[in-house]
Amino acid sequence: MGKYQIAVLSGDYIGPEIMKAGLKVLQAVSKDKNFDYEIKELPFGGAAIDKTGDPLPQETLDKCKASDAILLAAIGGPKWDQSPKRPEEGLLAIRKSLGLFANIRPTNISSVMKPYSPIKITDPVDFVIVRELTSGIYFGQPKSQTKDEAIDTMRYNADEITRVTKIAFDMAMKRKHHVTLVDKANVLATSKLWRQIVGAIAKKYPKVTYDTSYVDAAAMKIISDPFQFDVVLTENLFGDILSDEAAQITGSLGTIPSMSKGQTGPALYEPIHGSAPDIAGKGIADPISMIKSVAMMLDNSFNRSDLAQEIYLAIDRSINKKVTTPDLGGTSSTQEVTEEIIKSIQESRNEYVTNDVR
Template sequence: MRAKIVVLPGDGIGPEVTAEAIRVLEAVARKGGHVFELSEHLMGGCSIDRHGTALTPEVLAACQASSAVLLGAVGGPKWDDPAAKVRPEQGLLGLRKGLGVFANLRPVRVHPALVDASPLKADRLAGVDLLVIRELTGGLYFGQPKGREEKDGHVRAVDTLEYHDYEVQRVVELAFRLARGRRRKVTSVDKANVLESSRLWRQVTSAIGAANPDVALDHMLVDTAAMRLVAAPASFDVVVTENMFGDILTDEASVLAGSMGMLPSASIGAGGPGLYEPIHGSAPDIAGKGIANPLGTILSAAMMLRHSLGLEAEAAAVERAADAAVTDGARTRDLGGTLSTRAMADEVLRRLAS
C-alpha cells in the first residue's frame, strides 16, 4: 500500500499528539511493508500568523490530492477575539467543505479499566458502545445569510439553519449502513417539535427507515437525547444528528469515556480523502508541557487506516495495542496517571510491535 497523508498539526497540543500518531503510522508502515508519504502543513491559528488566513488554497489543494488528512487541533486564546474577521475555526470549516466530508463518525466506548475515570456510576457505563454520526457540512455553521447589523442603537445578529433533503438523506443512509455492522439500531436526533429543518430531517429519515426494516429506527428530541446520554447511554447504538446537535452531544458523550483525550473521529464523504482528528481541542493550558493524551489522535489514525486506506487488520492492531496499554495501567494525567505524551505512545508502540 502506498498512500499520501497530509498532516496538519495545528495549534496548542496539536503538534504534540500528531507527532505520536505519526510514529504509530510509521511503525505500521514498517511492519506491513507499506509506504506512507507524510507531509506537514500549517492550518488554523499558526496559518493565520504566517499567512493571514486559517487555510491557504495551497494547503487545501494538498489535502484534496492526498489519500487522507490527519489533523491535530486548532485555535487558542491568541486568536479568540469574537470580533476578529479571521479565526482558526474557519480553516476547519473550509477544509471540511473543500474535502466534501459530510459525515463525522465519533465512536464512544467505555474501556473497562477506565470506568472509575468517568463521573458517572459504573452501572450506567456497563455495555456502552455507541457511534455518533454528525452531519458536517450543513446547518447553522454553514447557513446563509449570517452576520450583524446595527439599527436604532441595537445590534442584531443572524445565523441561518438550513438543510436540503439530499444532505439529510446521505448522512442517514450512511448511519443505516454502519448500523448493519453493529446492533442494527439507529436513533435519529432532532428538534422536530420546534424547527422546520428538523421536521424535514425527521421526514427524510422516516422514509429511509421504512425502506430499511431490518434496522430499528427511533426518533428522539435533542433535549431528551442529552438526558439519556448520561442516564442510559448503553441504550444507544448508532446516533445520527445534524451539525450543531452532534457537536454538543459528542462532547457530552466524551464524559462517558473518562476523558476527551481518549476519543477519535473520522470525517468522510462519498469519495476522496477523509479527515481524521481527535475530538478534543487545542488545550492551550497544557500545550508544550508534554502531558497531553495522544490516544485520541492515535485512534484517529487507526480510523484512517480503516476508512481511507482499507487496512482493516492494521487498524485493528493499533486499537488492540491502545486497549492493551490502558488495560495494563498506562495513564496520562487526564486519566489520573503520570505518563508523558511520548511515554504513553511508547506503551502503544511496544504492544503494537509484539
C-alpha cells in the same frame, strides 16, 4: 501499488506534540506489514496564519485533495483571538471544500476505561454519533448581528439530509442494526423535514431498527442509559453538543477520535479536543485521541482493521498498566504513553511469532 499519500495538519499548541505521537505509532504498527505511505506535512490553522496570513492556504487545500487521507491534530488558541482571520475559519473552509458533510464520533467504553467514566457502567457502551457537518444553523443565511438584534438561520434541504442519513444506515448495517434520529420535531420545521426524509429512507433498510428521540431526551439518555444506542443520527448543532457530552462519559476528551467524510475524496481524521494552550509544551498532553484517529484512518480509509485493532488493544494495555497522562489520573508524559503503546504493539507481535513457531 504506490505509496498511500497522507496529508498531515499538525496545527497549533499541543497539536504538533500529539501529531508526533500519532505518526510514531503509525510507523511502528505499519512496519513489515505491507503498508507503504508518504507523509505530506502542511500548514493549517494558526500556524498557517503565521506563515501565509491564511488558515487554509491554497497549496494545503490542493495537496489535501490529492491525498488518500488527512490527519489533523488541533488548531486555534488565544494567540489568534484578535487576528483578522481565525484558525477555525480554515476548519470550516476545508470541510466545505472537500465536501466533508458527515462527522462520525465513536463512544466506546472498554473494560479498562470503566473506572474512569463519571457514570455507572453496567453494560458495554459502544455507539457512534453521525452528525451532519456542513449545513444547519452554522451555515444558514441570513446571518447578522446589530446592537439590539442577532439572526441565525437554520436551513436544510432534502439532499443534505439524504446523504448523511444513508451513511448512518449503512454504518448501522455493519454494527448492531439500530439507528436513532435525534431532533426537535415538536418545535422546529427543519426537524420535521428530517423525520419525513429519514423515515422514508429507513423503510429501505428493513434489517435496521429505527426510532427517534427529542434532543433534550437524548441528552438525558446518554447519561442515564447510553447502552441503548448504536448509531445516533442528528443535525449539525445538536450533534456538536451531544458528541461532546458522549465523549465526556468515557472519562476523558483526550481519548476520543473522529472522522469527517464525504461521498468522494479523502476523509479527515482528528481528535475531538482543542489545542489546549494551557498545557502546550509541558509534555503532558494525552496522545491517545490522536493515536486512535490514526487507527480510525487505517480501518476506514485503508481497510486495515488488523492494524487498527493492534493499536486499540495496545492502548487498552497501556491504560491497564496505569501508563496514562494527568487527564486520566496518571503521571506519565506524552512521550512515555506513546512509547508504552509502541512497546505493547511490538511485544504482542513477538509473542505471536513465538507461539506460532511453537
